[in-house]
Amino acid sequence: EVQLLESGGGLVQPGGSLRVSCAASGFTFSGQLMTWVRQAPGKGLEWVSSISGRGTTTNYAESVLGRFTVSRDNSKNTLYLQMNSLSAEDTAVYYCAKDTNVDHWGQGTLVTVSS
Amino acid sequence: DIQLTQSPSSLSASVGDRVTITCRASQSISTWIAWYQQRPDEAPKSLIYAASILRSGVPSRFSGSGSGTDFTLTITSLQPEDFATYYCQQYNSYPITFGQGTRLEMK
Numbered sequence A: 001e002v003q004l005l006e007s008g009g010g011l012v013q014p015g016g017s018l019r020v021s022c023a024a025s026g027f028t029f030s031g032q033l034m035t036w037v038r039q040a041p042g043k044g045l046e047w048v049s050s051i052s053g054r055g056t057t058t059n060y061a062e063s064v065l066g067r068f069t070v071s072r073d074n075s076k077n078t079l080y081l082q083m084n085s086l087s088a089e090d091t092a093v094y095y096c097a098k099d100t101n102v103d104h105w106g107q108g109t110l111v112t113v114s115s
Numbered sequence B: 001d002i003q004l005t006q007s008p009s010s011l012s013a014s015v016g017d018r019v020t021i022t023c024r025a026s027q028s029i030s031t032w033i034a035w036y037q038q039r040p041d042e043a044p045k046s047l048i049y050a051a052s053i054l055r056s057g058v059p060s061r062f063s064g065s066g067s068g069t070d071f072t073l074t075i076t077s078l079q080p081e082d083f084a085t086y087y088c089q090q091y092n093s094y095p096i097t098f099g100q101g102t103r104l105e106m107k
Helices: none
Strands: A003-007 A010-012 A018-025 A034-039 A045-051 A058-060 A068-073 A078-083 A092-098 A109-113 B004-007 B010-013 B019-025 B033-038 B045-049 B062-067 B070-075 B085-090 B102-106
Touching: A003 A092, A018 A092, A018 A109, A034 A078, A045 A068, A045 A078, A045 B085, A058 A068, B004 B085, B010 B019, B019 B033, B019 B085, B019 B102, B033 B062, B045 B062, B070 B085
Parallel strands: A010 A109, B010 B102
Antiparallel strands: A003 A018, A018 A078, A034 A045, A034 A092, A045 A058, A068 A078, A092 A109, B004 B019, B019 B070, B033 B045, B033 B085, B062 B070, B085 B102
16 A cells, blocks of 8 residues: 655744655555655645655646755665755645655655744 | 646536536647546545546546547536535646646535
């Protein structure tokens, strides 16, 4: 059974940094493209970033380009999203997702940017 | 960027009804479209990919169609658990984009 378990969310001050993680199981993680999608409170879904199976190719939404970095540790079956220079507009639930054409979603982790 | 426009934005229907949600892309995306269902306070659930292929475990009352720029999600014989928000998504090219969502409410 595919499982995606996010962690690392929380409250961070504007301008601060945070790293969220996603522990994956139930499939061959190293061969799978992975994606982060976020959802601001009461809003729709927004694609954030995707990373290839080997981690050699990454793509970002313009809204996070230069501030967020996606990475993965295939030895630990874990996906990461390092978020820097956070602002209130980054407040959202961050979902880890398998593939770009998502077949499995994590439960999400809430990131709140506020002073 | 490819824009996706869903219509309607909201929809009221009754159990047993048939409903159709439309998603229009700003340029051709072949059949590189997926549909997701999201109930309140839950993570999204994947319903359909490649415009018309049902994910495993998704009831057959859900169906998708279309190609190019115009796509539809149809739910026949609505069930109580179907009242939720539905999103289309294109994965033809980066940046990946979602429609704004269609909220399906009980009449």
